[in-house]
Amino acid sequence: MSGSEDKQVQQLVDHLFRHEAGKLVSVISRIFGIAHLDLAEDLVQDTLMEALHRWSVHDIPDNPAAWLMQVAKRKTLNELKRRQTALKNQPHIVHQQISVESIDEAFLESKIEDSQLRMVFVCCHPKLPLESQIALTLKSLCGFSVKEVASALLTTTSNINKRLYRAKARFRDLKIDLEIPPVHLLPPRVDAVCLSLYLLFNEGYQSSHSQDLIRKDLGMEAIRLATLLSNAFPDQTKVAALLALMFLHTARFDARQDVEGAIVILEDQDRSRWDQRLIATGMHYLKRASTGKVLSEYHLEAGIAADHCLAPSMEATDWKSISAQYDLLNRMNHSPIIAFNQAIILRWTEGPKQALAKLEELQASAKLKNYHLLLAGIGEMQFLLGQYQKARACFLKAKALTNSNPQQELLNRKILACEMANN
Amino acid sequence: MRDYLIIIKDTILDSYSPAEMQESLHAYKNWAGGLADQYLDGQRLDDESARLPRTGSISTDGPFLESKEIISGYVMIKAHNLEEATEIARRSPLLAHSHLEIRPIKIMSQ
Numbered sequence: 001m002s003g004s005e006d007k008q009v010q011q012l013v014d015h016l017f018r019h020e021a022g023k024l025v026s027v028i029s030r031i032f033g034i035a036h037l038d039l040a041e042d043l044v045q046d047t048l049m050e051a052l053h054r055w056s057v058h059d060i061p062d063n064p065a066a067w068l069m070q071v072a073k074r075k076t077l078n079e080l081k082r083r084q085t086a087l088k089n090q091p092h093i094v095h096q097q098i099s100v101e102s103i104d105e106a107f108l109e110s111k112i113e114d115s116q117l118r119m120v121f122v123c124c125h126p127k128l129p130l131e132s133q134i135a136l137t138l139k140s141l142c143g144f145s146v147k148e149v150a151s152a153l154l155t156t157t158s159n160i161n162k163r164l165y166r167a168k169a170r171f172r173d174l175k176i177d178l179e180i181p182p183v184h185l186l187p188p189r190v191d192a193v194c195l196s197l198y199l200l201f202n203e204g205y206q207s208s209h210s211q212d213l214i215r216k217d218l219g220m221e222a223i224r225l226a227t228l229l230s231n232a233f234p235d236q237t238k239v240a241a242l243l244a245l246m247f248l249h250t251a252r253f254d255a256r257q258d259v260e261g262a263i264v265i266l267e268d269q270d271r272s273r274w275d276q277r278l279i280a281t282g283m284h285y286l287k288r289a290s291t292g293k294v295l296s297e298y299h300l301e302a303g304i305a306a307d308h309c310l311a312p313s314m315e316a317t318d319w320k321s322i323s324a325q326y327d328l329l330n331r332m333n334h335s336p337i338i339a340f341n342q343a344i345i346l347r348w349t350e351g352p353k354q355a356l357a358k359l360e361e362l363q364a365s366a367k368l369k370n371y372h373l374l375l376a377g378i379g380e381m382q383f384l385l386g387q388y389q390k391a392r393a394c395f396l397k398a399k400a401l402t403n404s405n406p407q408q409e410l411l412n413r414k415i416l417a418c419e420m421a422n423n
Numbered sequence: 424m425r426d427y428l429i430i431i432k433d434t435i436l437d438s439y440s441p442a443e444m445q446e447s448l449h450a451y452k453n454w455a456g457g458l459a460d461q462y463l464d465g466q467r468l469d470d471e472s473a474r475l476p477r478t479g480s481i482s483t484d485g486p487f488l489e490s491k492e493i494i495s496g497y498v499m500i501k502a503h504n505l506e507e508a509t510e511i512a513r514r515s516p517l518l519a520h521s522h523l524e525i526r527p528i529k530i531m532s533q
Contacts, residue, residue, distance in 0.1 A: 010452060017441035045438070052444045053467045056451045145440030214442075 010060040015217075017048055019224075020065055021143030023112055024072045026119035029140075031076060031098060031106050034122055034177050037140060037168065043079060047072040073107045116141070117232050118178040120225055126192035127174055132167040133196045134203070135160050142221045144214075152214045153203060190236045193229060194298065197222045201246050205253070219250055230285075240289035241298035247282030248305035251275040263410045267314040279309045300329045319349045336365045344377055347384075356381035372401035376411065383418060392418035426463065426528040427508040429498040431521045439520075450516030458500060458511065465498040495521065499528075 021044050028040035047068055061067045080098055105111060123137040138144045138152060139160075146164070150157045170176065181189040204218030223246050230239040255273040258264055286302050303325050311317035326342045329335075343358035359378045368374045379394030392415055399411045439447065455462045498515075502508035505527060512523050 012445055012448070015442070015445075017445040021441040048441055048444050049439075052439075052448050055448055056455070056467075057465050060452075143441040145438070145443070148440050148442065 012060065012064060016064060017051075018143035020068050021048060022119075022141045023116060024068065025140050025143075026115040027106050027112060028072065028076055030115040030118060030178055031103055032079075034171050035168075039079070041140065043072060043075045046075060069107060073103065076103055076107075113228065113232070114180070115178075116228060118180060120193055120229060121181060121189055122171075122176060122178050124193040124196040125170075125176055126189070127176065128167050128170055129163070130196065130199060132163040132170075134200050135163040136167045137196065137200065137225070138218075138221070139164060141225065148214055152218055186233070186236070190229070190233065190239060194226075194238055194242050197226050197229075198242060198245075198298070201249075205249055216253075219246065219253075222246060223250070234288075235292065237289045237292045237294050238296045238298055240285045241296055241302050244282045244285035244289055244302035245298055245305055247278050247285060248302060248309050251278035251282060251309060257406070262413075263406045265410075266308070271312065274309065282306065282309065295328075297329060297332055300325045300332075314348065317348070319345055323349060336362060336367045337371075339365075340368065340371070340374055340377070347381065352381045352384040356385065370401050372398040372407065375401065376414070379414065383414070383421070388418045388422040392422075424461075424501045424503050425530060427500050427502055427505070428526050428528055429500065429508075429512050429515070429517070430494060430524040430526065431496045431498070431517055432492045432524065433495045433521050447516060447519070450519075454515050455498075461501045461511070463499040463501060465496070467496040468494060492522070 024044045024047065025037070025040045028043055029037055032039060050071055051064070051068055055061075055064075077100065080100070080103065106115060119141050120137075123141055124133050128136070134153065135149055138149045139146065144152065146157050146160050150160045153160070201219050201222035204215055204220070204222065207215030207218070223243065226239055226243050226246065230236070230243055233239065252269065252274050254275070255269040255271070256264055264270075282302070283306060286306055289299055289302065304322050307318050307322045307325075323342065323345055326338060326345065330338045330342065340359070340362055343355055343362060345355075346358055347355035356378065359374065359381060362368055362374060363378075375394050375398035379391045379398060382388075382391035382394060395411050395414045395418065399408055399415075402408060402411075455465065498517075500508060500511055502511060505525065508525050508527070512518075512525050515523070517523060
């Protein structure tokens with residue numbers, strides 16, 4: 001290592017190792033097949049360790065990603081040679097159709113995105129349980145370790161290992177492998193990927209500042225993978241709508257919490273802290289999504305998010321537009337949660353009394369029995385109408401229904417407000 | 424100043440995630456870069472290993488090192504004394520994953 005004091009310490013791009021790991025696992029799995037996913041991950045791990053050791057004592061190369069590719073390719077070729085040697089002594093086993101040429105081809109710059117896409121379709125295969133899809137996506141496509149996946153999903157490593165194990169067993173049982181779905185199967189498969197990425201994004205969106213940074217990365221990973229999909233299939237407007245939604249929500253992320261990780265509700269948020277660049281990107285994708293014949297839930301959710309993001313204040317929000325979109329959503333999918341959101345909006349379009357009436361009706365719904373936000377909503381309306389004791393009782397009930405610390409903290413503040421107002 | 428060897432010993436063969444590896448690389452380069460001329464060399468040892476018992480020793484003499492400990496590498500630095508060398512080692516990111524032993528390289532009389 002040269003001893004020049006003025007030399008700036010070299011930096012790598014953020015998340016380079018993680019992203020390259022995902023890429024390399026995709027490429028090597030393409031070569032050996034998804035059944036050999038563990039092998040692909042081992043080879044990638046070896047490659048990164050080599051980079052770590054070499055770049056610690058020598059200069060980081062000008063093109064670190066290319067260096068990693070080269071080393072991974074070399075290790076893949078060696079692995080192929082090893083297998084061919086091993087198989088030579090067992091001539092009765094049919095040789096897998098892997099050649100040096102196919103390895104060269106898979107590592108071409110132009111083919112790498114294709115391998116990643118295949119990996120996305122496999123990780124988000126509809127025949128896998130959703131939990132397994134997300135665990136597998138994070139581990140194999142996003143370069144997270146099992147421990148990091150567990151931490152990101154607020155569960156145990158044992159749980160994650162089980163999900164991964166089950167996913168791999170499914171691949172074997174159902175003979176699933178790495179391929180781009182044929183054109184006629186593309187829409188439902190893209191749907192499955194969208195759902196998976198939507199859930200992944202949602203996990204990250206629920207995170208608070210006080211939690212591991214790794215949770216916040218989930219949203220970014222979901223966006224990255226959705227972008228990959230969108231670039232490959234620009235006509236699948238659902239993906240563009242999903243991207244719009246993700247960008248618009250992310251734009252408000254920083255304003256949703258204060259420095260201590262306490263929740264700041266929409267009407268109290270400092271809108272100057274909303275990221276305008278992200279809003280612009282979201283609107284760009286929404287525009288792209290607004291072509292063609294498909295109107296999906298993602299389109300509507302994105303449209304609602306857009307109405308909020310473009311509004312200077314709660315009072316100046318286009319509630320009529322939002323309400324209309326919720327109506328459409330409700331028709332697509334009779335979800336009591338959507339009905340709940342519609343009821344909340346009534347507070348702004350008509351008034352707390354009308355909103356309260358609607359919300360109380362919803363208490364009859366079985367699905368919303370343990371939904372703490374319903375009780376919190378009722379409490380909120382009662383508070384606005386001066387019914388402080390009733391409101392306090394509702395907030396207390398709501399508290400009992402949630403495990404989230406930030407949510408409980410918010411409810412405590414509301415309870416305190418009731419007590420102060422009553423005196 | 425004289426030369427010191429920082430011996431890196433791992434007790435757990437941690438499997439690092441890509442994110443941890445990148446973080447580790449940055450931390451190491453920042454530390455080593457900050458040492459400038461005091462940093463002489465640093466190497467990782469590969470996994471292959473051969474051990475030879477001392478001539479005449481019997482098999483029940485036991486392992487030479489705690490069998491759980493594996494020397495995984497070293498860093499050679501220059502420092503004024505053992506305290507300074509230890510301080511340098513204390514500031515290194517190596518401590519996150521390894522035990523360190525700091526030993527002066529013996530100065531031979533001319």
